[in-house]
Amino acid sequence: MGRQRATTAPQLALLQVAARHPVMPLPRYRYPSDTSDLEWALLERLTDAQRDQVVGAVKDPTQNIFVASEYLAQLKAESGFADVPPEQMTREQMQELAARYNGGPYYQDPNAQAYGRGFDRKLDDAKEALR
Template sequence: MREQADAPGGLSPISPENLPGRLGGSPDATSFGPIAIQIRRRAEVLGYDPDSLTDHQRAIVEESLQDPGQDICIASGYLAQLKAESDFADVPAEEMTPARYQELAARYNGGPYREGDQAQAYGRGFGHPLENARDALR
């Protein structure tokens, strides 16, 4: 891993090693960034094999944590993949129901454990800030 200089004001750039609150475990299995997505998922969305990342590829993936625009695009790409794998893959956006959005949120949060209590609670809570987000985009 290459050295990163501190950002202005003494804050370090976002990276798996310096994010507060990580409880340990593999950085590849921990969600990072403003939209909270795992390094391995970021790699997949960017077209890399997460199990065989080169140092250069890992640097590109980790640098994507620094840019909120990339973060949004990567999370959007992952959501598109999750929707494509669902039973409502062909449903147009204007026909998506709150229940379908909740399922996507649970899939995003829980991955293979999307049926678990935590992922389901995340899915149920997804709709609450949705109106605020819509208002902010207007």
């Protein structure tokens, strides 16, 4: 049996979402947000220990925050504003990052864009709550 690679933050994030939803058969047609064949292939390669780690992370808010922050950092690094320090990001850049977080490679999808706009609308309230 070969050595398994460590689970990456995007894989953990994907598995967290999957763990929260009941198992349902896939429809005959595909949505842009459906899990791709490549993603399924990555998921199938996880060991039982890795799956247990993902399930544990879903139940632990601290781990959830860590996984989400790692995923956001990766998304920012892949963006056109990777070199902009977080505290200097514009609202438009934050909105795009939120859309990328929600939509992944389909961040230009209307639903992901709506998520980004919703983030922007709630940003001031979140900042105020943290004071």
